[in-house]
Amino acid sequence: MVLVLEKGASKSDIEAIEKAIYKQKKTAGFNAKKYNGAIKLTEDPLTIQIKLRDEWERDIS
Incomplete structure (x- = not known):
């Protein structure tokens, strides 16, 4: 505008x-x-994160 x-x-x-x-509505975020x-997690979130990051560190030989 x-x-x-x-x-x-x-x-x-x-x-x-x-x-x-000022009439325009503000976004809440x-x-x-x-x-x-x-x-609902069945194991520790840090363990899950480590497993997910390990998937990218594969040995490609």
Whole structure:
């Protein structure tokens, strides 16, 4: 959106532009707490991470 504020604009023009700018809805962002505890793990998360990283370190000979 582009709003033009011309030189010599009245106070009511400036207020109208401010209302147009702040009327837009702000984005809330990502709510990570929503997914907290969603996956039930059977083993330690660090062990899982080590296993996944080891898959990339294969000996290609």
